Amino acid sequence: MKSKKKIVLAYSGGLDTSIILKWLQEKYNSEVITYTADIGQKINKKKITSNAKKLGVKKIIIKNLKDIFVKNYVYPMIRGHALYEGMYLLGTSIARPLIAKDQIRVAKKYNAYAVSHGSTGKGNDQVRFELGYHYFGPKIKILSPWRIWKLKSRSDLIKYAKKNNISIPKDKKGAPPFSIDDNLFHTSTEGKILENPMNAAPEFIFQRTKSPEKAPNKSSFVTIEFKNSDPVSVNGKKYSPSKLLGKLNNLAGKNGIGRVDLVENRFIGIKSRGVYETPGGTLLINAHRAIESVTLDKKTMHKKDHIMTRYAELIYNGYWYSKERFKLQRIVDLKKNKVNGFIKLKLYKGNITIVSRKTKSKAYSIKKVSFEENKAFNKSNVEKFINYHKKQLR
Secondary structure: OOOOOEEEEEOOOOHHHHHHHHHHHHHHOOEEEEEEEEOOOOOOHHHHHHHHHHOOOOOEEEEEOHHHHHHHHHHHHHHOOOOEOOOEOOOOOOHHHHHHHHHHHHHHHOOOOEEEOOOOOOOOHHHHHHHHHHHHOOOOEEEOHHHHOOOOOHHHHHHHHHHOOOOOOHHHOOOOOOEEEEOOOOEEEEOHHHHOOOOOOOHHHOOOOOOHHHOOOOOEEEEEEEEOOEEEEEOOEEOOHHHHHHHHHHHHHHOOOOEEEEEEEOOOOOEEEEEEEOHHHHHHHHHHHHHHHOOOOHHHHHHHHHHHHHHHHHHHOOOOOOHHHHHHHHHHOOOHHHOOEEEEEEEEOOEEEEEEEEOOOOOOOHHHHOOOOOOOOOOHHHHHHHHHHHHHOO
């Protein structure tokens, strides 16, 4: 008997991807391999396995990528101080390239002819996944059900699920749910009441940050050590990348730090409103800028700032594996070996204050900047400097 062709599906175990799984089996008469990347999201491995087995899946893959995610994706992005449209720390955007890369690895390993994802036809993730698929597996077919099938609404999906004995969570019978994405770096929430930008975000949607009003009345302090531009310890204790970020998430979250409410411009041209929680990432980007301020020269820092907007836009648009992003990353990391030291932060009711900066770097000179009279800085050259720039005005 001839074996069926194989499709590798990015699978969460929830309703939508379970419907996609069944649809792929029927539409393409193929064996579906489910692939789940564990990058620190809320994950129920028993549920994923159980739901996949109910639909006849023989090969169920759940891969722990938490440390790889933080070390090779989050940290490089933090080094670039990437903020999309000045606010968004790109928590969803940075996860998709890694998932796509490892999903293609699985597809090649099991000789699958196609890969599939559950991203909708209106969102950014379909682009991010598919650019990643193309980069690592240009000959592997990409199946995007939301752009192919005839299921046009939530009620259509519910009917299909009932017809095929797919379990339907109580909160998904009828009205569409909030669209939630989470990983070790962030949680994003979209949809429902948030679609109207006049509506305030209700407190119950926040999952990993306390409201500043309910945060402790006493300040918390945290010291982050950087080595070669990456964080290596918190309060004197060394951690793996994933555990370090988890530690900072807890510290920042309980102090009401890391919330962003943003109406953003999607890559495909639609404006959307999202509420993001990135507690540990917010601490890291503030601490990293602080350590660079005392370890890097002006030219290097300003060049990084100059490219940041484009660097962030490339990540948002799914161009993590592009030649342009690689080029900008080299600029970001040009002098990362000089970025070493300790930053102490004070956390209080949603606010972050830099308390101290400690480094062996000589980039910052107390002698040169001191108001005390000294010979370390030649002030006679200042008049020539100003006269030169007067001429530049005209």
